[in-house]
Amino acid sequence: MAFTLYTLLQAALLCVNAVAVLHEERFLSKIGWGVDHGIGGFGEEPGMKSQLMNLIRSVRTVMRVPLIIVNSVTIVLLLLFG
Template sequence: MFGTIFQVSLLLINAIAILNEERFLARIGWVSASRLTREANPGFQQPYDQTGYAGQGQVDIGIKARMIELINAVRTLMRIPLIVINILVILYELAWG
């Protein structure tokens, strides 16, 4: 049971990790805020945030923005660990089926 849950979650994380921002996510309007800032301000002309880190002026972000941040975090942070975990799962399945 836990093995099946682990395999399903691993497949979902793999699916999130391989989403291409230019080919898929941009078409449906799920582009990260940093990408929009880079496209709007070429070079190093990025605006300065006056509110500070998690200041009182920060507005609560919606579900869509949180999903975009989750996709970007999975694609950035889980790339190397996913390679290792996938190799281990493949070797396990080959050895003990």
């Protein structure tokens, strides 16, 4: 398999899918990355862990419908063109 733009896009799609399927109660809380309500007060910068958790929540919320569409298009392209 050659390294093309299409394979790069497929790899990015797989990474976004991996982030989208992470579940807080089943997986993330077991490794200590569960819901943290003590994010901080005014003027305090959130830590790296809370920023990553916000990114994971945002990807799950915002990218749900676009991921379904992009995954469907990718499957159809793979079926048509191998």
